[in-house]
Amino acid sequence: MSDNPYTRAPPLARFNGPSTSNKAPHPLMGFLSRTVKAPQVQKALEGDTNPFTLQPHTKQYHKILEARKKLPVYSQMTEFYEMKSLSDALFLFLNRIPQFVCYTDLPHTKGKLVACTQPRRVAAMSVAKRVADEMDGEHYPRVIRMPSLIVIPVPLGKQVGYSIRFEDMTEPGTTFLKYMTDGMLLREAMNDPDLNRYSTIILDEAHERTLATDILMGLLKSLAKRRSDLKIIIMSATLDAHKFQKYFALQKGETAPLFKVPGRTHPVEVFYTQEPEPDYVEAAIRTVLMIHRAEDPGDILLFLTGEEEIEDACRKIKLEADDLMNQDPDSVGPVICIPLYSSLPPAQQQRIFDDPPKGRSPDGPPGRKIVISTNIAETSLTIDGIVYVVDPGFSKQKVYNPRIRVESLLVSPISKASAQQRAGRAGRTRPGKCFRLYTEKDFMSELEEQTHPEILRSNLANTVLELVKLGIKDLVKFDYVDAPAPETLMRALELLNYLAALDDDGNLTALGGIMAEFPLDPQMAKMLIVSPEFRCSNEILTIVAMLSVPNVWVRPPNMRREADQAKKLLEVPDGDHLTLLNVYNHYSLNMHDKKWAYNNYLNSRALAQADNVRAQLQRTMERFEIDIVSTQDERALYLNVRKALVCGFFMQIAHKEGEKNAYLTVKDNQVVSLHPSCGLDTTPEWVLFNEFVLTNRPFIRTVTTIKPEWLLEYAPLYFELSSFPKGETRRALESIFNKGNRLPVGSTKGKKRSREQSTEVEAKRKRA
DNA sequence: ATGAGTATC
Numbered sequence: 001m002s003d004n005p006y007t008r009a010p011p012l013a014r015f016n017g018p019s020t021s022n023k024a025p026h027p028l029m030g031f032l033s034r035t036v037k038a039p040q041v042q043k044a045l046e047g048d049t050n051p052f053t054l055q056p057h058t059k060q061y062h063k064i065l066e067a068r069k070k071l072p073v074y075s076q077m078t079e080f081y082e083m084k085s086l087s088d089a090l091f092l093f094l095n096r097i098p099q100f101v102c103y104t105d106l107p108h109t110k111g112k113l114v115a116c117t118q119p120r121r122v123a124a125m126s127v128a129k130r131v132a133d134e135m136d137g138e139h140y141p142r143v144i145r146m147p148s149l150i151v152i153p154v155p156l157g158k159q160v161g162y163s164i165r166f167e168d169m170t171e172p173g174t175t176f177l178k179y180m181t182d183g184m185l186l187r188e189a190m191n192d193p194d195l196n197r198y199s200t201i202i203l204d205e206a207h208e209r210t211l212a213t214d215i216l217m218g219l220l221k222s223l224a225k226r227r228s229d230l231k232i233i234i235m236s237a238t239l240d241a242h243k244f245q246k247y248f249a250l251q252k253g254e255t256a257p258l259f260k261v262p263g264r265t266h267p268v269e270v271f272y273t274q275e276p277e278p279d280y281v282e283a284a285i286r287t288v289l290m291i292h293r294a295e296d297p298g299d300i301l302l303f304l305t306g307e308e309e310i311e312d313a314c315r316k317i318k319l320e321a322d323d324l325m326n327q328d329p330d331s332v333g334p335v336i337c338i339p340l341y342s343s344l345p346p347a348q349q350q351r352i353f354d355d356p357p358k359g360r361s362p363d364g365p366p367g368r369k370i371v372i373s374t375n376i377a378e379t380s381l382t383i384d385g386i387v388y389v390v391d392p393g394f395s396k397q398k399v400y401n402p403r404i405r406v407e408s409l410l411v412s413p414i415s416k417a418s419a420q421q422r423a424g425r426a427g428r429t430r431p432g433k434c435f436r437l438y439t440e441k442d443f444m445s446e447l448e449e450q451t452h453p454e455i456l457r458s459n460l461a462n463t464v465l466e467l468v469k470l471g472i473k474d475l476v477k478f479d480y481v482d483a484p485a486p487e488t489l490m491r492a493l494e495l496l497n498y499l500a501a502l503d504d505d506g507n508l509t510a511l512g513g514i515m516a517e518f519p520l521d522p523q524m525a526k527m528l529i530v531s532p533e534f535r536c537s538n539e540i541l542t543i544v545a546m547l548s549v550p551n552v553w554v555r556p557p558n559m560r561r562e563a564d565q566a567k568k569l570l571e572v573p574d575g576d577h578l579t580l581l582n583v584y585n586h587y588s589l590n591m592h593d594k595k596w597a598y599n600n601y602l603n604s605r606a607l608a609q610a611d612n613v614r615a616q617l618q619r620t621m622e623r624f625e626i627d628i629v630s631t632q633d634e635r636a637l638y639l640n641v642r643k644a645l646v647c648g649f650f651m652q653i654a655h656k657e658g659e660k661n662a663y664l665t666v667k668d669n670q671v672v673s674l675h676p677s678c679g680l681d682t683t684p685e686w687v688l689f690n691e692f693v694l695t696n697r698p699f700i701r702t703v704t705t706i707k708p709e710w711l712l713e714y715a716p717l718y719f720e721l722s723s724f725p726k727g728e729t730r731r732a733l734e735s736i737f738n739k740g741n742r743l744p745v746g747s748t749k750g751k752k753r754s755r756e757q758s759t760e761v762e763a764k765r766k767r768a
Numbered sequence: 769a770t771g772a773g774t775a776t777c
Contacts, residue, residue, distance in 0.1 A: 183776035374773055396773035519777035676770040
């Protein structure tokens with residue numbers, strides 16, 4: 001938590017104080033919060049003095065202002081301020097207007113802030129930068145660089161700041177417009193449910209329906225009843241603005257005002273196929289080549305679903321396009337094919353902004369750039385110069401199956417809204433064309449209007465814990481924009497209860513309260529919190545950090561054998577969790593050297609991220625006085641780590657069935673195999689897994705061998721044998737249980753142990 | 769006998 005900015009004198013004092021040496025009236029003289037009218041704002045915008053910094057407006061400011069005046073939203077200013085002063089609580093908008101809100105809300109005079117949320121970190125950062133320039137805010141004098149961050153923070157205005165994970169670029173008392181990720185605001189709400197530091201909250205890109213935005217909409221709706229002074233603005237780019245408008249109606253028949261700002265794009269002509277295409281990749285390649293041969297100059301953007309598909313298509317298109325050029329050099333120009341997906345290093349991603357290749361001769365056909373992308377190019381990255389879009393109509397989407405508690409990725413048809421968004425990418429610089437590889441009839445009748453909101457497609461264990469921490473008593477009755485399946489909520493509650501984060505009545509326990517403070521899945525938070533009792537919190541901290549970042553193993557297609565050999569050298573036979581620990585420790589021993597990582601086929605960006613996450617988690621541990629301890633003897637240490645893993649992941653155990661590599665998950669009875677990336681050199685009888693992945697077949701990934709008696713000892717409630725389905729697993733556990741009962745008196749038995757853990761946590765909470 | 773669409777704390 002940053003310092004509370006409101007203990008300082010409100011900056012308004014400065015406006016009327018002696019610091020304004022000239023006799024000119026203050027630019028905001030006569031402005032009263034929320035009664036401000038457009039002509040007043042217009043005058044302030046045109047004025048010589050920046051009303052927020054009291055510095056003279058710069059030349060650059062006036063230049064930007066002239067450009068802004070041409071935007072549609074500028075001409076609607078009158079309408080905007082009229083409406084804002086007429087209504088009470090809720091506004092819905094279809095474009096970006098946070099600056100205008102500041103002129104009427106005047107948050108700095110009340111010691112408050114206007115918050116504007118974004119689904120993505122990069123957007124929060126870059127929009128803050130742009131708006132800081134538009135408002136002529138003061139800049140910090142230098143670029144702040146953090147060694148292990150992927151994105152380099154931009155110099156930003158003090159009045160306009162941003163807050164994202166790992167970076168709070170705001171200045172208490174000065175910043176009054178704060179851009180932030182939606183997840184960040186949700187975190188803040190956990191410690192300040194009334195969000196008292198904000199006078200207006202703007203949720204941008206609400207149509208994307210991220211998990212955090214959906215939860216925030218529910219919270220803000222009920223918060224509006226408690227805080228009459230709070231203004232809420234929802235910004236949405238698509239049709240479902242009406243859905244939000246209805247959702248936020250405080251009383252029946254009364255709807256929040258809607259304010260539309262037309263976007264500024266060029267027309268895009270849409271074409272459909274006559275017949276459905278049986279093979280969308282083949283059809284996509286054919287269409288791209290057809291465009292290249294027959295259409296006017298202009299770059300092409302093709303949407304495919306994943307890395308492998310994209311790399312494959314890239315090669316094929318390049319080969320065929322080169323062929324075409326060699327056959328007919330007078331009419332077909334050269335191409336470059338650029339793949340684009342999130343796991344590419346930033347330098348590779350930058351290539352999408354390269355210029356298209358030059359024509360082979362001055363008067364010959366010009367070159368063409370072809371970008372082949374996942375749906376990262378649909379929302380997160382915009383490429384100017386695209387004139388042609390090829391849309392096969394598919395993307396990989398997360399689906400959650402609460403019955404077997406598995407999240408997986410499925411190639412699925414996109415929604416109409418998505419298809420429109422994709423088509424729009426062709427019209428950013430001039431009129432364009434979009435080729436849809438499905439029939440118009442299918443578009444009309446088969447595609448859903450909107451992509452299913454994330455809340456309907458996710459495991460909600462984390463979210464439910466956050467909601468309970470926020471004081472939501474009845475999760476089923478919570479006012480969701482779209483309510484998740486009851487079974488999904490039940491699964492989440494069940495997990496949290498077994499982890500002792502919630503008691504049997506669904507109330508938050510002391511342990512649960514601390515778990516919620518960690519930006520981790522509940523299983524990982526639990527094992528981290530109990531790990532000092534196993535004298536390995538230093539190691540569990542590392543493992544949790546490593547599990548929180550993208551895959552650290554690099555396996556280039558042409559160097560697989562070398563990469564696998566390098567991995568072998570780092571593997572610990574007892575399990576992949578220990579291997580991750582080992583990798584991190586070697587990375588540290590080698591002074592976080594990128595070269596070392598590269599030579600050992602490790603992703604240095606992921607390792608740097610793990611470092612960052614580890615430091616953040618360590619700070620949270622210190623806040624709750626969770627000791628960071630270790631064990632000297634390596635054998636004892638590894639044993640302790642495996643026991644601590646069981647305390648968090650006892651619901652993710654598999655038992656070997658038969659002779660082969662076949663495992664059965666405990667209780668859910670799913671037949672699974674060890675993932676080929678698994679580093680165990682044997683197939684032990686009992687294993688704990690981090691992840692269940694469903695690809696061609698069901699796999700368990702990141703696996704460590706455990707002893708069954710630990711299950712009975714550390715998770716006695718879950719392993720209450722009478723509740724078990726009959727079968728080989730139950731028989732095996734029963735025989736362990738009977739053996740265990742004959743142990744000499746004095747060995748720690750399960751129930752006693754868990755009670756010890758909760759008292760320990762209770763004591764920590766009181767001290768914290 | 770082989771895999772991660774996109775985000776977030």
